[in-house]
Amino acid sequence: MCGMVSYLIWRFIQAIFDTDKHGLGFKGAAIRGGLIASGVTYGILTVFTFGLWNGSQGNDGDGGGGSQIVDFIVSIVGSQAVAYALTAVFIGVGIAHIAKAVRKGYARHFEAPQRVMDFVHPIARTGLTARGLSFLVVAFLLFYRGLNAGGEGSPTPGVEDALSFVQGLPFGGILLGAMGVGLTAFAVYSILEAVWRRINVEDADAIGR
Incomplete structure (x- = not known):
């Protein structure tokens, strides 16, 4: 928390x-x-x-x-309106993560030597892509929830449903393993970003005054 x-x-x-x-x-x-x-x-x-x-x-x-x-x-x-709104949000977030990975948009936020960035790039692109895809899976499940919202005894999709959905796809076991590796890469990328992220402290201080 x-x-x-x-x-x-x-x-x-x-x-x-x-x-x-x-x-x-x-x-x-x-x-x-x-x-x-x-x-x-x-x-x-x-x-x-x-x-x-x-x-x-x-x-x-x-x-x-x-x-x-x-x-x-x-x-x-679980309400239909909120489920559809969250579906749109998660689709946008998922696509934004994938676009950020493809265009290397994260790089402009790093202040690190080139040898570090050579290490960051494959990890960041893998992690961001995996996280983007996971958001798209969540968006699908939220849309499914919206279709069933208000139905008598309609189930509420959760983490287990997301994993079951991926596992049910062709080569589902491989996809689950790849998603695990990708999300682990995102965790490593987040740690690297915490260490080398460029933050405009001077601008924030000026606004704070």
């Missing part, structure tokens, strides 16, 4: 202080709006995770407040 809270705060810092110089044009405003949406999403995930944890602490009773939080969030995300 601490990691998710830190990440959502960073997303808001990126959007408000424009650490990556996106500007206020149409494209820049769209990107910064996406960063805010990402922060809100991680905020919801944080509350959801806290609800699960808090509910697990009160197993002896009726589930307590944690269970109510989880049920409330699930009821919102």
Whole structure:
């Protein structure tokens, strides 16, 4: 939960202080709006995770407040309108990740010597592509949820459904293994970005004053 809270705060810092110089044009405003949406999403995930944890602490009773939080969030995300809206968001995020990998858009945010970037490129492109594809799978499942929202006893797709969906595809076992390798590469890329990311601290300080 601490990691998710830190990440959502960073997303808001990126959007408000424009650490990556996106500007206020149409494209820049769209990107910064996406960063805010990402922060809100991680905020919801944080509350959801806290609800699960808090509910697990009160197993002896009726589930307590944690269970109510989880049920409330699930009821919102399970609605048809929200499911379709999230489908569109995840499709956009998935395509953006893949485009970032293909165009090496991440490179402009790094301040590292060339020998480091030679190591970063294959890891970053693999990780971003894998994460983009995983977002597209989630988008498909959210769309499926939207089609079934409100139906009597309609299931709510989750992680197990996503993995089962991938596994059910031709060469599903290989695809699952490749996705695991790719997401591990994204984790390594995120650590490398944390070490060598270029942040416009001077601009943020100027705005803060």
